[in-house]
Amino acid sequence: MTQKTIAVKKQSRILIQNAGGDLSLKSWKRPEIRLQGVGEHDRVEKTAQELILEVAGDLAIYTPHQLAVEVNNAGGDASLANLPSPLSVKNLGGDLSLRDVKTAAISNVGGDLFAKHVRGDLTIKHVGGDCLVNDVDGQYADQGIGGDLHLSKIAGGIETTAGGDIQAIFSPVSWQAYDLRAGKSIYAQIPEDTNAVFKIKSDQGAIHLNIDGESQTIQEKEYEFEMGEGGTQVLLSAGGEVMVSTETQKWSPEFSFDADFEGLAEQISQQTTVQIQNQLSSLEKNLKENLSNVAKSLESFDLSEEKMEQVRAKIEEAGLRAAQKAQKAAQKAEAKLEYKIAKAQRKARRERKSFNLEDFLAQGAEEKGSVTEDERLMILNMLEEKKISAQQADELLAALEGKE
Numbered sequence: 001m002t003q004k005t006i007a008v009k010k011q012s013r014i015l016i017q018n019a020g021g022d023l024s025l026k027s028w029k030r031p032e033i034r035l036q037g038v039g040e041h042d043r044v045e046k047t048a049q050e051l052i053l054e055v056a057g058d059l060a061i062y063t064p065h066q067l068a069v070e071v072n073n074a075g076g077d078a079s080l081a082n083l084p085s086p087l088s089v090k091n092l093g094g095d096l097s098l099r100d101v102k103t104a105a106i107s108n109v110g111g112d113l114f115a116k117h118v119r120g121d122l123t124i125k126h127v128g129g130d131c132l133v134n135d136v137d138g139q140y141a142d143q144g145i146g147g148d149l150h151l152s153k154i155a156g157g158i159e160t161t162a163g164g165d166i167q168a169i170f171s172p173v174s175w176q177a178y179d180l181r182a183g184k185s186i187y188a189q190i191p192e193d194t195n196a197v198f199k200i201k202s203d204q205g206a207i208h209l210n211i212d213g214e215s216q217t218i219q220e221k222e223y224e225f226e227m228g229e230g231g232t233q234v235l236l237s238a239g240g241e242v243m244v245s246t247e248t249q250k251w252s253p254e255f256s257f258d259a260d261f262e263g264l265a266e267q268i269s270q271q272t273t274v275q276i277q278n279q280l281s282s283l284e285k286n287l288k289e290n291l292s293n294v295a296k297s298l299e300s301f302d303l304s305e306e307k308m309e310q311v312r313a314k315i316e317e318a319g320l321r322a323a324q325k326a327q328k329a330a331q332k333a334e335a336k337l338e339y340k341i342a343k344a345q346r347k348a349r350r351e352r353k354s355f356n357l358e359d360f361l362a363q364g365a366e367e368k369g370s371v372t373e374d375e376r377l378m379i380l381n382m383l384e385e386k387k388i389s390a391q392q393a394d395e396l397l398a399a400l401e402g403k404e
Contacts, residue, residue: 013050021058022076036060178234185240195228206241
């Protein structure tokens with residue numbers, strides 16, 4: 001396999017008919033296309049309008065900014081970044097990572113999808129695994145996410161169906177439509193000044209709201225309410241529970257959003273990205289030094305000039321493959337980290353419960369009776385962890401026993 005550089009004149013598109021392995025693609029300012037991983041039996045066809053590629057193994061591409069990209073089939077993972085022209089991806093066997101791309105149309109991803117900084121609309125037909133999308137300037141629409149979906153900073157409308165949970169942080173606007181359907185639960189976070197009509201359906205009969213500082217739980221399968229001046233409709237339908245909270249408020253007692261955790265997650269992701277970039281720079285530097293040392297060592301052997309060139313080409317190719325694999329591993333690790341952070345948020349939000357002393361005392365007074373060992377241990381644990389004072393512990397015990 002070798003590296004090829006192809007001058008670009010009137011071509012407007014790169015068409016990747018097939019990449020048997022992993023695919024990595026980035027744009028640059030040069031008026032040429034660079035291909036890494038192309039073998040002598042692979043197809044590289046240049047026409048007046050496009051460059052057509054069919055490669056049996058892994059493929060790395062550097063393309064000019066103005067070229068649109070279309071991927072018809074890739075057997076492994078794909079990492080596509082810094083593409084200011086339209087993008088189309090179909091039939092990907094592994095995970096897909098998108099970063100800093102323009103309008104993108106995605107169809108049939110077998111693994112997970114990670115998309116960050118989409119400068120246009122993002123449309124998806126099918127993703128077999130989980131989907132994490134952050135910062136879309138346009139609309140987001142999909143026709144089926146097999147696992148969980150995490151959405152944040154979506155400027156336009158949202159239309160989605162996910163088999164797992166949906167966690168969505170968005171700001172409804174009057175000229176867009178919002179339709180979110182989840183096989184499990186939906187966690188929606190919206191601004192306090194939202195103007196919309198919410199139509200909610202929960203097959204579990206558990207709808208939790210925290211709007212304008214007021215928390216309530218509706219134990220009904222369907223519920224409708226209006227915020228502000230009304231306007232656009234927001235449809236939320238879930239097989240499990242539905243939770244809707246304003247941006248700066250907290251749930252009590254069932255649920256709470258943690259804005260600090262959002263900031264911490266972003267900080268961790270940024271720090272990890274910098275660390276990965278530093279490691280890649282160090283790796284590239286070491287590779288260059290090692291290759292230089294190997295080349296000097298070869299000069300001491302009595303080899304023909306032709307043989308020397310062949311050896312140098314193989315060494316350079318090995319270095320390029322190593323750097324390419326390291327880059328793909330770094331991009332995938334960063335995307336996986338962001339997803340794990342989002343997943344941890346969903347889990348924390350499902351499980352987190354805040355204790356309301358007044359509600360607990362009132363409930364205990366209504367249910368007069370003896371204190372069970374489990375209740376007594378719970379109160380002692382809260383006292384030990386300094387969640388309540390000794391006086392509050394006494395009041396709890398007294399309330400549960402039905403004393404004055």
